Amino acid sequence: MSMQTNLSLSSQRTDNLAGIIDVPGDKSMSHRSLILGSLAIGTTKVTGLLEGADVLATADAMRALGVDITRHDDGTWVIVGQGLHGLVAPETALDLGNSGTGVRLLMGVVAGQAITATFTGDASLSVRPMARITDPLQQMGTHVASRDGGLLPVTITGQSEPMAISYESPVASAQIKSAILLAGLTARGDTEVIEPHASRDHTESMLRHFGATVEQTVRDDGTHHVQLHGGAQLIAADIAVPRDPSSAAFPMVAALLTKGSDITLPSIGMNPLRTGLITTLIEMGGDISILNPRDEGGEPVADLRVRHSDLHGINIPAERAASMIDEFPILSVAATQAYGTTIMNGVAELRVKETDRIKVMADGLIAAGAIVSYDDDTMTVTGGPIAGGMTVNSQHDHRIAMSFLTLGLISNAPVSVEGCETIHTSFPDFAKIMQNAGANIAETGS
Numbered sequence: 001m002s003m004q005t006n007l008s009l010s011s012q013r014t015d016n017l018a019g020i021i022d023v024p025g026d027k028s029m030s031h032r033s034l035i036l037g038s039l040a041i042g043t044t045k046v047t048g049l050l051e052g053a054d055v056l057a058t059a060d061a062m063r064a065l066g067v068d069i070t071r072h073d074d075g076t077w078v079i080v081g082q083g084l085h086g087l088v089a090p091e092t093a094l095d096l097g098n099s100g101t102g103v104r105l106l107m108g109v110v111a112g113q114a115i116t117a118t119f120t121g122d123a124s125l126s127v128r129p130m131a132r133i134t135d136p137l138q139q140m141g142t143h144v145a146s147r148d149g150g151l152l153p154v155t156i157t158g159q160s161e162p163m164a165i166s167y168e169s170p171v172a173s174a175q176i177k178s179a180i181l182l183a184g185l186t187a188r189g190d191t192e193v194i195e196p197h198a199s200r201d202h203t204e205s206m207l208r209h210f211g212a213t214v215e216q217t218v219r220d221d222g223t224h225h226v227q228l229h230g231g232a233q234l235i236a237a238d239i240a241v242p243r244d245p246s247s248a249a250f251p252m253v254a255a256l257l258t259k260g261s262d263i264t265l266p267s268i269g270m271n272p273l274r275t276g277l278i279t280t281l282i283e284m285g286g287d288i289s290i291l292n293p294r295d296e297g298g299e300p301v302a303d304l305r306v307r308h309s310d311l312h313g314i315n316i317p318a319e320r321a322a323s324m325i326d327e328f329p330i331l332s333v334a335a336t337q338a339y340g341t342t343i344m345n346g347v348a349e350l351r352v353k354e355t356d357r358i359k360v361m362a363d364g365l366i367a368a369g370a371i372v373s374y375d376d377d378t379m380t381v382t383g384g385p386i387a388g389g390m391t392v393n394s395q396h397d398h399r400i401a402m403s404f405l406t407l408g409l410i411s412n413a414p415v416s417v418e419g420c421e422t423i424h425t426s427f428p429d430f431a432k433i434m435q436n437a438g439a440n441i442a443e444t445g446s
């Protein structure tokens with residue numbers, strides 16, 4: 001795969017975004033399609049797969065674990081499943097690049113196989129915490145060796161029958177939950193994960209789609225429990241991946257903020273555990289119509305029509321954070337254009353994403369002239385004019401790059417963003433697609 005390095009883009013004031021914008025497939029579901037298809041018996045066909053760097057890294061890792069995965073010319077991906085015990089030890093380390101989801105879910109997969117694999121990643125992934133995954137896996141009997149403090153490279157030696165555990169996660173994290181459930185697939189008995197709030201449940205839905213028995217319950221104390229019955233084979237089943245609501249977030253906010261805009265985003269995934277941003281923007285006064293709600297391949301989807309709106313600030317409850325965890329950077333851009341103050345509560349997890357997203361967004365927004373403050377778990381933005389005229393670096397974070405390019409569309413002077421090659425992680429054609437809708441985004445210097 002070739003990818004341009006050191007791509008700098010700059011964006012400037014734009015009005016009248018228009019047309020139909022097709023965003024790529026859902027990143028979370030794309031990773032899971034490749035992983036569960038590999039562990040099933042039979043052949044799984046996947047349509048709508050996100051062909052971004054993160055997902056391609058997971059496909060390469062599954063191939064290194066012995067799975068036959070091919071992309072057909074019509075864009076369909078075909079996975080020849082190896083069954084629950086069919087993976088082989090990779091000859092070299094598995095490099096998951098920038099992908100936290102890929103590396104963490106695959107640690108769970110390897111924990112359930114009698115093989116050893118070493119995991120590596122890029123500069124951003126190499127400083128992200130992995131103990132949150134390896135600690136519960138060790139409780140299941142997995143042998144783990146890692147760099148100081150639980151950082152990559154991590155070497156996992158799994159077992160063909162790990163111990164079934166009940167794990168109470170301190171944070172609502174689909175990556176933690178999914179790694180444990182994937183390891184639990186080959187355990188004898190029921191594996192349980194308990195979360196303080198519900199995180200996205202694509203693993204649970206897709207496991208059921210492949211025939212596994214998974215139960216989700218909410219207890220009186222508000223905790224969310226997921227139980228997987230281990231040992232049952234997964235049976236191949238085709239998957240249609242919906243378009244990613246976390247990618248739709250960028251054109252959605254761009255259209256709300258720019259005068260005269262009116263865009264349509266077809267077939268966006270509307271899983272209720274992913275729609276916190278849409279709820280929030282509507283509460284802020286955003287004109288977002290949810291059209292043709294329907295079920296496609298077992299997941300709810302809808303077309304979204306988004307028009308320029310005058311927004312006002314709101315206080316966003318902490319319980320909603322997990323359902324919009326990847327959308328806070330672009331929401332903080334929207335909040336700069338809302339009348340009054342927007343308070344984002346329960347955002348501590350942003351500090352351990354591809355970057356410390358609270359600090360990186362606050363620093364860049366303040367440099368652009370916005371009014372922003374934050375503490376460990378809260379970020380506050382007060383609306384006002386944006387001067388722009390500055391350069392920020394993505395710090396290997398796709399969502400930081402796209403957020404600041406969106407900010408430039410409403411800034412008085414252009415915003416330049418270095419390190420835009422990282423956008424390829426989740427939204428390969430972002431700049432082109434936004435340009436086609438009328439956005440003033442160009443390569444710096446061109």
Ligand code: S3P
Nearest residue numbers: 028101172173174175176325326
């Ligand atoms: C993801 C879960 C989220 C999210 C990430 C994708 C997933 O992370 O930020 O982009 O696919 O499971 P956490 O589960 O750690 O919050």
